[in-house]
Amino acid sequence: SVEASIPEPQRAAWKKFQATPFVTKEDFEKEVVRHVETTLARSMFNCDETAAYAAASLAFRDRLITEWNRTQQRQTFADTKRVYYLSLEFLMGRAFDNAMLNVGLKNVAKEGLSELGFRIEDIISQEHDAALGNGGLGRLAACFLDSMASLNYPAWGYGLRYRYGIFKQEIVDGYQVEVPDYWLDFNPWEFPRHDIVVDIQFYGGVRKYQDEHGRNIAKWEGGEMVKAVAYDVPIPGYDTPSTNNMRLWSSKAASGEFDFQKFNSGDYESSVADQQRAETISAVLYPNDNLDRGKELRLKQQYFWVAASLYDIVRRFKKSKRAWSEFPDQVAIQLNDTHPTLATVELQRILIDLEGLEWDEAWTIVTKTFGYTNHTVLPEALEKWSVPLMQNLLPRHLQIIYEINMYFLQSVERKFPGDREMLGRVSIIEESQPKMVRMAYLAIVGSHKVNGVAELHSDLIKTTIFKDFVKIFGPDKFTNVTNGITPRRWLHQANPRLSELIASKTGGLGFLKDLNILNELEKFADDKEFKKEWAEIKYANKVRLAKHIKTTTGVTVNPSALFDIQVKRIHEYKRQQMNIFGVIHRYLTIKAMTAEERKKLAPRVSIFGGKAAPGYWMAKTIIHLINNVGAKVNNDPDIGDLLKVIFLEDYNVSKAEIITPASDVSEHISTAGTEASGTSNMKFVLNGGLIIGTCDGANIEITREIGENNIFLFGNLAEDVEDLRHAHNYGSHTLDPDLLKVFETIKSGTFGDAGAFSALTSAIEDHGDYYLVSDDFHSYIQTQALVDEAYKNQDEWITKTILSVARMGFFSSDRCINEYAEMIWNVEPLAPEKGETDGLGK
Ligand code: F58
Numbered sequence: 001s002v003e004a005s006i007p008e009p010q011r012a013a014w015k016k017f018q019a020t021p022f023v024t025k026e027d028f029e030k031e032v033v034r035h036v037e038t039t040l041a042r043s044m045f046n047c048d049e050t051a052a053y054a055a056a057s058l059a060f061r062d063r064l065i066t067e068w069n070r071t072q073q074r075q076t077f078a079d080t081k082r083v084y085y086l087s088l089e090f091l092m093g094r095a096f097d098n099a100m101l102n103v104g105l106k107n108v109a110k111e112g113l114s115e116l117g118f119r120i121e122d123i124i125s126q127e128h129d130a131a132l133g134n135g136g137l138g139r140l141a142a143c144f145l146d147s148m149a150s151l152n153y154p155a156w157g158y159g160l161r162y163r164y165g166i167f168k169q170e171i172v173d174g175y176q177v178e179v180p181d182y183w184l185d186f187n188p189w190e191f192p193r194h195d196i197v198v199d200i201q202f203y204g205g206v207r208k209y210q211d212e213h214g215r216n217i218a219k220w221e222g223g224e225m226v227k228a229v230a231y232d233v234p235i236p237g238y239d240t241p242s243t244n245n246m247r248l249w250s251s252k253a254a255s256g257e258f259d260f261q262k263f264n265s266g267d268y269e270s271s272v273a274d275q276q277r278a279e280t281i282s283a284v285l286y287p288n289d290n291l292d293r294g295k296e297l298r299l300k301q302q303y304f305w306v307a308a309s310l311y312d313i314v315r316r317f318k319k320s321k322r323a324w325s326e327f328p329d330q331v332a333i334q335l336n337d338t339h340p341t342l343a344t345v346e347l348q349r350i351l352i353d354l355e356g357l358e359w360d361e362a363w364t365i366v367t368k369t370f371g372y373t374n375h376t377v378l379p380e381a382l383e384k385w386s387v388p389l390m391q392n393l394l395p396r397h398l399q400i401i402y403e404i405n406m407y408f409l410q411s412v413e414r415k416f417p418g419d420r421e422m423l424g425r426v427s428i429i430e431e432s433q434p435k436m437v438r439m440a441y442l443a444i445v446g447s448h449k450v451n452g453v454a455e456l457h458s459d460l461i462k463t464t465i466f467k468d469f470v471k472i473f474g475p476d477k478f479t480n481v482t483n484g485i486t487p488r489r490w491l492h493q494a495n496p497r498l499s500e501l502i503a504s505k506t507g508g509l510g511f512l513k514d515l516n517i518l519n520e521l522e523k524f525a526d527d528k529e530f531k532k533e534w535a536e537i538k539y540a541n542k543v544r545l546a547k548h549i550k551t552t553t554g555v556t557v558n559p560s561a562l563f564d565i566q567v568k569r570i571h572e573y574k575r576q577q578m579n580i581f582g583v584i585h586r587y588l589t590i591k592a593m594t595a596e597e598r599k600k601l602a603p604r605v606s607i608f609g610g611k612a613a614p615g616y617w618m619a620k621t622i623i624h625l626i627n628n629v630g631a632k633v634n635n636d637p638d639i640g641d642l643l644k645v646i647f648l649e650d651y652n653v654s655k656a657e658i659i660t661p662a663s664d665v666s667e668h669i670s671t672a673g674t675e676a677s678g679t680s681n682m683k684f685v686l687n688g689g690l691i692i693g694t695c696d697g698a699n700i701e702i703t704r705e706i707g708e709n710n711i712f713l714f715g716n717l718a719e720d721v722e723d724l725r726h727a728h729n730y731g732s733h734t735l736d737p738d739l740l741k742v743f744e745t746i747k748s749g750t751f752g753d754a755g756a757f758s759a760l761t762s763a764i765e766d767h768g769d770y771y772l773v774s775d776d777f778h779s780y781i782q783t784q785a786l787v788d789e790a791y792k793n794q795d796e797w798i799t800k801t802i803l804s805v806a807r808m809g810f811f812s813s814d815r816c817i818n819e820y821a822e823m824i825w826n827v828e829p830l831a832p833e834k835g836e837t838d839g840l841g842k
Contacts, residue, residue: 093653
């Protein structure tokens with residue numbers, strides 16, 4: 001047992017003085033005051049909200065540590081298989097509220113803080129978001145950590161501790177301006193592990209020789225060393241003592257403070273510069289969403305993080321003294337997209353170069369260990385690395401990649417003799433100028449399972465980008481795991497009143513652990529009293545967002561208007577341009593209406609939010625247009641409340657928690673076949689909003705679950721996209737007349753300098769309309785009219801939203817994680833021992 005590890009004579013003392021987590025309000029307050037007065041060295045007379053946040057979160061942190069240590073010990077002693085989720089991004093958002101809710105002590109904290117003179121909401125809002133991600137991929141990783149801990153899986157997240165997360169977005173004169181996000185001033189949720197340090201090598205060369213037994217040896221020598229220092233972040237499960245670990249690596253110069261030789265020879269500046277250069281590796285998150293730029297520093301980040309994580313995983317495995325062949329029985333590693341693909345090569349290198357295994361034996365272990373998740377079919381997002389770049393930075397890895405490719409192509413040759421074209425198509429090395437390593441192909445070859453993130457997407461990868469690999473490996477290697485979201489953050493935390501109402505009708509908060517319980521709400525879909533409360537909660541959430549809009553933009557919006565929201569990264573494929581063109585169309589329509597006609601119209605607030613990659617000019621132009629349309633429409637006295645256009649600055653996780661519960665409709669309108677899944681679609685529906693969307697990503701499965709009467713679908717289907725594009729380029733391409741009117745208005749200067757937006761219109765008029773905005777515009781406008789009509793019948797509308805929520809159980813990330821565990825990882829939960837829940841306050 002765990003206890004047996006402490007020698008008998010000392011055990012009693014350790015047990016007697018073991019840390020006991022607080023449970024009562026009094027004990028919580030005592031901890032807060034202690035942290036204010038000692039840890040923070042402040043007195044009660046100058047304890048402001050920042051200090052109160054610091055002290056309260058330290059109190060919770062102490063509590064988490066105890067459970068975290070126990071969880072780690074339990075896993076070590078049970079010696080079970082662990083899963084390691086490798087992700088360059090974890091978009092965690094705030095931790096304090098989540099910790100209070102997951103531990104089940106938010107009310108205790110609320111009352112305690114109140115007695116000390118603080119409102120809990122003010123304290124929660126002191127926390128800086130942990131924004132170590134771009135968008136959906138990073139947030140998915142965060143939801144997965146929550147689910148893995150809540151379901152008691154022995155799981156670790158491994159990532160990078162960026163000093164700067166995703167930039168802060170400011171809107172100046174309608175333009176996006178990026179401001180660095182330095183978030184580490186005070187972060188109580190991380191623990192530096194200065195004792196867990198890994199040396200990471202770059203550059204240098206490979207020496208090949210035969211040892212005294214005549215074996216061929218490859219030795220990677222010379223080059224540079226950088227240190228990876230571990231920072232650990234506890235991940236509390238909901239309603240369980242299980243507290244998992246997220247380990248983030250930070251880079252540091254290997255030579256300690258600085259190079260003393262250089263220092264002594266008088267070259268002080270350059271010795272400091274060396275140190276700076278090492279620290280650059282983990283300095284900044286690359287802000288591109290769905291675009292691969294191929295920068296050397298990015299490859300350095302990837303190898304740095306992968307090598308440190310694998311060293312750690314292998315070290316942990318070696319402690320168990322098992323045979324190498326048992327590695328895949330103890331370790332499952334999931335590659336969150338291709339960013340960590342070098343891990344397959346690194347493990348092979350460790351096994352053959354450092355541990356002396358034969359190639360085949362090693363490669364069997366590698367492929368049994370890894371699984372790969374694909375998140376995109378967009379060609380510009382598929383990662384490739386130039387061979388010369390890799391040759392320089394990671395010479396030994398490149399050799400191993402070539403060898404992997406050679407054995408792989410030999411096996412293809414055996415299966416499809418004489419098919420030279422196939423060999424060229426599937427080769428991990430692209431024969432371009434310069435040659436490129438195709439990371440997705442390497443990930444497929446190095447894994448035993450490859451999954452997409454929604455049914456349509458998983459089908460598409462099998463029939464398009466990875467078609468040949470299905471022929472080579474057979475269809476069973478490819479599977480689907482439809483994405484999910486954690487109901488703890490995206491319902492309970494973001495929408496406490498709705499959560500409470502649901503709890504009151506379904507016998508408590510059990511639905512947060514088994515989201516299918518929401519089904520019980522179906523019987524209230526026509527219940528008058530229930531519907532009234534339901535509608536009141538939606539209204540209150542809209543009032544909250546309206547306040548936020550007022551304080552951040554100065555614009556007054558009417559909470560009774562239909563709130564139409566599109567928040568996500570700005571990208572042409574997500575088609576925010578189509579949305580704003582639709583808004584302009586609405587504006588023109590209203591302008592042309594009589595007073596009588598206007599009375600019948602449902603007032604609407606069109607809300608946008610999202611960041612553009614700093615180098616993505618077209619996306620920035622879309623933001624500019626939205627803001628200029630807002631400036632015009634919102635100040636047009638002829639329009640009044642009938643239409644307002646809002647761009648919310650700096651969309652992030654904590655803002656999403658205010659925005660998501662406040663939608664009447666949200667927009668998920670990507671060109672069919674481009675959005676792998678989408679996850680905000682799930683969040684909006686779970687919070688009682690309807691959606692307008694295309695037949696793309698998870699929209700399709702959402703429709704299947706909630707029923708097609710409860711969703712506004714429109715537009716061309718994925719299967720027709722290719723032909724349409726072909727027709728644009730080689731046939732006649734007549735644009736939608738309503739869209740042309742919108743373009744005329746833009747070009748006339750109604751929304752300011754017409755020239756500023758010419759790229760947007762000309763992408764459609766002159767450059768083939770790749771994203772089919774014109775093809776879908778008519779159907780979009782018509783469907784928006786259906787939304788207007790439907791909204792007028794509030795009674796039916798509310799019924800639709802209740803039925804939808806009732807049927808959203810499938811989209812819990814718990815379901816999703818259980819599928820990964822069963823189909824890909826082959827890991828079992830490790831439930832806490834009986835009695836271990838003692839001290840958990842519930
Ligand atoms: C997103 N990808 C997909 N990538 O676009 C979305 O449909 C899906 O729901 C989500 O993953 C989760 O599966 C995404 O967010 C990135 O941001 C990458 C960041 C690193 C560079 C390449 C894009």
